[in-house]
Amino acid sequence: xxxxxxxxxxxxxxxxxxxxxxxxxxxxxxxxxxxxxxxxxxxxxxxxxxxxxxxxxxxxxxxxxxxxxxxxxxxxxxxxxxxxxxxxxxxxxxxxxxxxxxxxxxxxxxxxxxxxxxxxxxxxxxxxxxxxxxxxxxxxxxxxxxxxxxxxxxxxxxxxxxxxxxxxxxxxxxxxxxxxxxxxxxxxxxxxxxxxxxxxxxxxxxxxxxxxxxxxxxxxxxxxxxxxxxxxxxxxxxxxxxxxxxxxxxxxxxxxxxxxxxxxxxxxxxxxxxxxxxxxxxxxxxxxxxxxxxxxxxxxxxxxxxxxxxxxxxxxxxxxxxxxxxxxxxxxxxxxxxxxxxxxxxxxxxxxxxxxxxxxxxxxxxxxx
Numbered sequence: 026x027x028x029x030x031x032x033x034x035x036x037x038x039x040x041x042x043x044x045x046x047x048x049x050x051x052x053x054x055x056x057x058x059x060x061x062x063x064x065x066x067x068x069x070x071x072x073x074x075x076x077x078x079x080x081x082x083x084x085x086x087x088x089x090x091x092x093x094x095x096x097x098x099x100x101x102x103x104x105x106x107x108x109x110x111x112x113x114x115x116x117x118x119x120x121x122x123x124x125x126x127x128x129x130x131x132x133x134x135x136x137x138x139x140x141x142x143x144x145x146x147x148x149x150x151x152x153x154x155x156x157x158x159x160x161x162x163x164x165x166x167x168x169x170x171x172x173x174x175x176x177x178x179x180x181x182x183x184x185x186x187x188x189x190x191x192x193x194x195x196x197x198x199x200x201x202x203x204x205x206x207x208x209x210x211x212x213x214x215x216x217x218x219x220x221x222x223x224x225x226x227x228x229x230x231x232x233x234x235x236x237x238x239x240x241x242x243x244x245x246x247x248x249x250x251x252x253x254x255x256x257x258x259x260x261x262x263x264x265x266x267x268x269x270x271x272x273x274x275x276x277x278x279x280x281x282x283x284x285x286x287x288x289x290x291x292x293x294x295x296x297x298x299x300x301x302x303x304x305x306x307x308x309x310x311x312x313x314x315x316x317x318x319x320x321x322x323x324x325x326x327x328x329x330x331x332x333x334x335x336x337x338x339x340x341x342x343x344x345x346x347x348x349x350x351x352x353x354x355x356x357x358x359x360x361x362x363x364x365x366x367x368x369x370x371x372x373x374x375x376x377x378x379x380x381x382x383x384x385x386x387x388x389x390x391x392x393x394x
Contacts, residue, residue, distance in 0.1 A: 054089075064082075064200070071107065080222050085204065087272075088227040090167075106160070109128075110163050116168050120175070162185070179212055185197050246277065252280075253292070263301060322343075322347060336382075
């Protein structure tokens with residue numbers, strides 16, 4: 026099939042290609058009932074005019090945290106007008122002005138002008154509107170660690186959680202969503218007195234849960250009989266091995282696209298193999314681009330080391346190079362393993378984990394590191 030045929034061919038395996046989008050909210054959302062119930066319990070007092078609770082939502086990437094909070098928000102807004110629910114992606118919005126502008130948009134339906142109006146005036150407008158309507162405000166900060174990197178976390182949390190001091194009757198709460206489990210959040214004393222969160226933990230999905238979720242997504246996205254159980258099991262196993270549900274969802278879309286380009290009416294093992302080959306390269310490049318300087322430095326040291334380098338030898342070299350503690354080295358090494366850039370194999374000798382042999386999971390010659 027030529028390029029023009031691929032672009033213009035009017036037959037499709039997809040009945041809803043949007044089912045594989047990152048922001049797609051599935052109608053059936055399974056295996057997170059306990060976490061969603063905890064979120065609902067934190068919000069419930071606000072629906073009755075009371076004070077909602079703060080929460081820290083913890084879990085590795087792609088464990089359903091964002092989808093869960095959006096589903097809970099959807100249910101809250103369906104059942105009451107007493108609560109204003111705002112979701113903030115902190116990778117996109119990190120400034121006080123940018124974030125209060127998103128709150129303004131949620132309440133009034135439009136963004137305020139980017140210039141000419143100070144933060145304080147927009148903040149006052151928002152709080153007076155909440156006060157007038159006797160509404161509570163609940164803000165979910167997704168990837169909240171980015172606010173700490175921009176040094177805006179303390180001021181923003183103070184602005185939101187202590188609003189009642191200047192605007193009596195205004196009730197506010199924050200859901201701080203964290204994907205980096207190594208991240209330690211630390212607030213000023215005046216924020217700690219009001220931000221006393223409960224923790225809601227999202228564990229990784231099991232293989233059977235991943236398979237069920239991917240099957241539901243495939244049923245929503247493909248026409249019947251496009252994806253057989255054998256290929257679904259391959260995709261689920263690959264996803265479980267990589268530890269990221271988004272990988273499986275991307276694979277479903279990629280398999281469908283490749284099958285369509287082959288003018289096939291079903292997804293085959295060959296389509297799965299082609300999709301994984303292309304996905305590994307793209308995912309690894311994205312992960313490498315996301316590394317911090319210290320993580321990149323350790324990875325480069327591993328690449329330059331002998332094939333059978335151990336954690337003990339590597340740790341000594343890294344600590345001398347970067348002037349960091351052993352615990353800092355171990356956290357960085359564990360992060361590289363968590364990202365599946367390396368494997369560690371125990372040799373049965375040594376102590377403190379120094380007996381681990383470090384093994385690269387990718388060919389560094391294929392990437393610009």
